[in-house]
Amino acid sequence: MKNRMIKYLTVTIGVIVSGCSNGQTTTAINGIQNTTKGITQEQSELIFNNTKTFPNNTQLSIALIKNGEVDFVGVKRTDDTIRRIENFREVFEIGSxxxxxxxxxxxxxxxxxxxxxxxxxxxxxxxxxxxxxxxxxxxxxxxxxxxxxxxxxxxxxxxxxxxxxxxxxxxxxxxxxxxxxxxxxxxxxxxxxxxxxxxxxxxxxxxxxxxxxxxxxxxxxxQKYKMSNSTSERERIESKLVKGLKPNGKEAPNWDFGALAGAGAIFSTAEDLSKFALAQFDNRNTELALTQAPTFKINDNMQIGLGWHILQRKNGRELIWHNGGTGGYTSSMALDLENKNGIIILSNVSAFNPNMRHIDQLCFALIDTLDNK
CATH class of the missing domain: 3.40.710.10 (DD-peptidase/beta-lactamase superfamily)
Structure with missing residues (x-):
């Protein structure tokens, strides 16, 4: 991991394997610019600019948490236009x-x-x-x-x-x-x-x-956090599962993790992960607090707790963060514990997509928009 400020962090730690593709995607039309209910114009433009190179049928399911309050934004690229959809209860692989x-x-x-x-x-x-x-x-x-x-x-x-x-x-x-x-x-x-x-x-x-x-x-x-659409067993949520995509836009098979399930097997929704995120803000929850506490210093900008990576931001604040990537999906989740802000992004963008780094970039850019100016 290179030592750099997180605003420009493009390294994905959570990709299960690495790969590349020669697939090309034409730039999309912005169909969300006039439908910004629940998000600002700045956030709308960030979402479009970080998704416009992904193939048709790409979906992003986003939770924006501001001062402990949650808004959901879903987008899908259809016929080369990116439009708003409701997909906060749709299921994605969350990878790492x-x-x-x-x-x-x-x-x-x-x-x-x-x-x-x-x-x-x-x-x-x-x-x-x-x-x-x-x-x-x-x-x-x-x-x-x-x-x-x-x-x-x-x-x-x-x-x-x-x-x-x-x-x-x-x-x-x-x-x-x-x-x-x-x-x-x-x-x-x-x-x-x-x-x-x-x-x-x-x-x-x-x-x-x-x-x-x-x-x-x-x-x-x-069960504790009422995450009713989360599981490591695909058969439990098959009907709600958004199909993963290969870099060329064709459907990607889901991954089965076998004995290594603890590394990347979970399926979830933006709604369920937002419940888990809100629980992270309760400092009386000793179970979650233990995972957030630093256990090892990686460099001046990053430490690690248990699972969570702890990032030092340019504005002096900290984030706990993790991302994920599999053959058909990419995800990113960042939480500002002090201010009860957070961003969760689930997508059916392949970890092999040459532009998959835009999911992390969007996550960090969106959380910047939640800071009190």
Missing amino acids: ITKVFTATLLSDLVNNQTLELDGNIQDYVDFKIKLEEGITFKELANHTSGLPRLPSNLNLMLADRDNPYKDYDEEKLKEYLTTEIQLGQEPGVKYEYSNLGAGILGFELALITNTPYESLLQEKIF
């Missing part, structure tokens, strides 16, 4: 924002004294992890475990590009942990973003509680 929820499950178990944040993950499983060094739960959640981005027995060159994780089951993850695991550096000393680490965290929390990952999400988070 899932990691915040996995870290929240960890925080719940820490608060309930089921495990210790600095506990060695080896001490909580009945098989031998092939490591001399100990990895803690905190190091899995804040990307300082020393683990690589992906396991060595998941070869993306041989996997199905349209659904690369679907065959990576618990047996393969256990095989990796017991026979192949290797660290790139000593745990706890360096930040290195790892989908594998978050996947192992979700896997181990399910083992410790003897409860499937999906059931943990429902019991500990989704």
Whole structure:
């Protein structure tokens, strides 16, 4: 991650795999400029300018939270015109924002004294992890475990590009942990973003509680915050799911995360994520407060809590932030805890789209518009 002010941050940390495309898209017509109810003209122009290069059938579902009050804005590109639609209850893959929820499950178990944040993950499983060094739960959640981005027995060159994780089951993850695991550096000393680490965290929390990952999400988070359209199991929300798009505008298959569900498997809506966001503003919520607290300094502009990245803004304020990207979707979520402001963007823009960085750019630009001038 390069050291730069977040207003110009274009690096996406939450993309599950990387790729490129030669797809070209013509510039769209602005059909939202005269329908700005609920948003300012400035916000309308930001939305259009950051979405005009995406293909037809692209949707963005946006929650704008100002002083703890939520407005929803949806747009869709149809026949080369970007128009307002109502899609705040439509479901999208949220990709790596899932990691915040996995870290929240960890925080719940820490608060309930089921495990210790600095506990060695080896001490909580009945098989031998092939490591001399100990990895803690905190190091899995804040990307300082020393683990690589992906396991060595998941070869993306041989996997199905349209659904690369679907065959990576618990047996393969256990095989990796017991026979192949290797660290790139000593745990706890360096930040290195790892989908594998978050996947192992979700896997181990399910083992410790003897409860499937999906059931943990429902019991500990989704039911608690009334997130009725959120799940890690696609069959639960199939009828409400917005189709993901490849860079060329064709439909992209959804991804199945198997044993690495904790890294990116969740589906959700702007409405549901806004409920989770509002809960983040309650400093009496010790479970969420623990995830927001800094655990490691990455550089002068960024720290990391548990799941959340903590960004230093040009105006001196802080944001907690995460984004996500999969084959058919890109997302971004940033919250100003002090002022109870936030932006959530869900989209069916592929992480392989050469302009996918515009989703993060739009997120940061929109939150700037919420600042008290």
